[in-house]
Amino acid sequence: MSLTSMGDPQEQQLFNLTRTLLQQPDFCALAQALTLHLRQADLAGQAAIILTADELHPQVRYYGVKDNGESVIKMDELALASGPVSHILSRPDMLHCDVAAFREAWPVLAGCGLYPNFSYYGMLPLASDGKIVGGCEILRDDDRPWSEKERARLRSLAQIVALAVEQIQIRLSDSQHHKLLCRERNDFRLLVAITNAVLSKLDLDELISEIAHEIHNNFGIDSISIVLRASRRHRLKIYSTHYIDRDAPVHDRSEVNEQGTLSERVFHSKKMLLLNLHQHDSLAPYERMLFDMWGNQIQTLCLLPLMSGDNILGVLKLAQCQEHIFTTANLKLLHQIAGRIAIAVDNALAYQEIQRLKERLIDENLALTEQINNVAADFGEIIGQSQAMRDVMRQVEMVARSNSTVLILGETGTGKELVARAIHNQSTRNGRRMVKLNCAAMPAGLLESDLFGHERGAFTGASAQHIGRFELADKSSLFLDEVGDMPLELQPKLLRVLQEQEFERLGSNKVIHTDVRLIAATNCDLRQMVADRAFRSDLYYRLNVFPVRLPPLRERPEDIPLLVKAFTFKIARRLERNIDSIPAETLRTLSRMEWPGNVRELENVIERAVLLTRGNVLQLSLCEMMPPFLAPAPAYAQPEAEPLRDDEDEYQRIVRVLKETNGVIAGSRGAAQRLGVKRTTLLSRMKRLGIDKNSLLAK
Incomplete structure (x- = not known):
């Protein structure tokens, strides 16, 4: 052809x-x-x-x-x-x-x-x-x-x-589209793999180890860290993995000051930070460690914020000697990975907090059980064995089962609300929550609306219907604190509710019936206010059906040691302090004081003492509270606890002190004395933290 x-x-x-x-x-x-x-x-x-x-x-x-x-x-x-x-x-x-x-x-x-x-x-x-x-x-x-x-x-x-x-x-x-599709496919596979790997991890250490493994394998980055804020202010926890030996990565956990670090800049800006660090740059401890680890080579660092909504949970810190790692395409993918990591870190932190609250709840239940066993069950938080307080408790028992109005009289800080709660708890209405209102804390113009409620449009700003306290307290008790501060013009309406058990909301003429048991309290002399025409006499007689007078603290000094012990242990638990002893001389001195602020003043003093105490014995500076001629002789000086250093946590401090005392726990030179705790307390903490003294000293 x-x-x-x-x-x-x-x-x-x-x-x-x-x-x-x-x-x-x-x-x-x-x-x-x-x-x-x-x-x-x-x-x-x-x-x-x-x-x-x-x-x-x-x-x-x-x-x-x-x-x-x-x-x-x-x-x-x-x-x-x-x-x-x-x-x-x-x-x-x-x-x-x-x-x-x-x-x-x-x-x-x-x-x-x-x-x-x-x-x-x-x-x-x-x-x-x-x-x-x-x-x-x-x-x-x-x-x-x-x-x-x-x-x-x-x-x-x-x-x-x-x-x-x-x-x-x-x-x-076509070639570019093919490359783009291939890259998008590979990126999607990587995101799915990382998501599956990290979202199933609830333990923080396991999660961070898995994150480091995936990032190293897919990007070749050799130093991967997660930076989180520590419980102490201005401190950062750094969880790091360094692939110096690819078969045996080095895992490290440290705590550093936040000030001056690159992570601090990311926490404030919530933006990615990408830069090259040179050996002569001003470096924070973590960056200095990178130079020491990688032979003083220039470090390229990429810091990505881990965001949960508008809040920053932490920082993903990546370090590598080669600059070409952090290309535009890689940075885009790392941003997406950081979003997945943020979700996983948020879950792990939430799980950690749940576990902590679970443990705390167990402790609080034990403490509550102990408190219930030590205090008469019918009187809840009321603490006192004096004759004056026995008289109050007898009155509470007498009136609680009735529906009579009770007027609690007493100075500020004597515990009037506690007595009101005891009356409600012993009444037949205790199946519903007691409703309370402080008349002195509410502006006069809003007090009527808060007591009786209002309809939509009743006055300027009333954009919705509002249910008042009397309506909420139906079939329950209403506690009106500082009733002596109620405006005169509002008192007739309160009197009507007490007499007729009915009222109208503001802006409505519909009569609402209510079944409320009123408990009122005041630190004012209502009888004198009636004489001065500052309080209505008919309302006074309606409130004064069953008066209960609370004695000031100076009239029941024998109750002060009980109160001091109860406040000390309650506040110590709340502040996570371990205080198990109160010097007898401190109790005697506190019992001799006048306490013009009553129980509230005593509680504030004890809280300050707990905050200032170092060790397990309550330390109270009585000289600041008393005239020089009444100041007691100094009590036995309890050695101060070994301070927590900047670069260590509780686990590290106990390990250090055990090594320094050669494993001796009890005695004047033992670790318990150095740490300011009892021997049994130290042994309990060692067990909780997994510290084995014998294996520690064998190293």
Whole structure:
């Protein structure tokens, strides 16, 4: 079978040229093939391809080849964008001029060193889908301008070049899309793997170890840390894994001051921080350790915030000696990974808090059981064995089962609300919660609304219906504290409720019936207020059905030691202090004081003493509270507890002291004495923290 050759040599030549140009892999190769053809056809000595990315705001890309075959690519050149290509965009026809006209029209471009010596310049528009996408630039180095016939050939050639440009763009686009799809697929697989790996971990140490393993395996990063805020203010906990030996990573946990660290900057800004650290830079301890670990090489650090909504939980800190790790694509993926890690850390911290609260609840239940066993069950939090308090408790027992109104009288700080709660708890209404209101704490204009409620639109700002305290206390008890401060104009309405057991909400004429047992309290002399016309006499007699007078603390000094012990142990538990002893001389001295602020003042003094105590014996500076002539002799000085150093937690402090005392726990030189706790307390903490003295000393 014979092949039929093309009859016209020019058609054969055009076919060969078209095939050659369409086979070029990129734009520089296309410019080189075009230059070779133009030289052979004696049409030009040099050719280049100039493409625009945007028709309205061209970002020019120049593709050419030097005589030695070296590719030349220039992008986003302002001189190119405002050069001949801008001319053909507005007038899509061949541009041609001599070198003098070129230099006059575009002097910046002529002096940029991009062009060799030439005599005539030409640019042919390249069109694709009816739009000008750039130009084919040609240079002629002899003195012959292009003839009309040559220009026609060049225009035909530009159409073939435009087809070749379009083919190259399609191939490059397909290749880029394929690479993008492959990367997106791989990134998605990685995100799924990390999500599955970390979200199942609730233990913080296990979670951080898994995070480090996944990031090292997928990114080749050798130092991975999670930075969280410690329980102490301005302190950071750092959980780190370093892959110095890839088969045996080093896990480290430390606590450092937050001030001056890179993590502090991320906590404040909530933004990623990417930087190179040099050995001579001012470094925090963690960064200094990185230089020591990796032989003083420049460290590239990436710190990513771990965000939960608008709150920052911590910082993901990544360190590597090579800069190329943190590419734009990798940073985008690491941001997504940080979001998954934040969820996992939030879950782990919540689980940790639940476990802590669980343990605390067990402790509080034990303490509550002990308190219930030590205090009469019927009187809850009321502490006192004096005759005056026995009289109060007898009165409470007498009136509790009735529905009579009770008026509790006593100075500020004597515990009037505790007595009101005891009355309610012993009444037949104790199945519902007691409702309370402090008349002195509520502005006069709002007190009526808070007591009786209001309808929507009853007054300016009443945008919704409001249920009052009397309505909430139906079938229960209502405790009105500081009833002597109730405005005169409101007292008749209160009297009506007490007498008729009915009222109307503000803005309504509907009568609401209520079954409320009222317990009122005041530190005022209501009888004198009635005489001074500052309190209605009819309301006073209605409230004063069953008065209960609470004695001030100075009238029951025998109760002070009981109160001091109860307050000490309650406050110590709340502040997580271990105080199990109170000097007898302290109790005697406190019992001799007047206490103008009553029980509340005593409790405040004890709280201050607990805060200042170091060790397990309550330390109270009586000199600050008493005149010099009443100050007692100094009690036995309890040695202060070994202080907690900046770089250690409770576990590390106990281990250090055990090593320094050679494992001796009891005695004047033992670890318990150094730590300011009892021997049994220290043994209990060692058991809780998993500290084995024998294995510790064997190392």
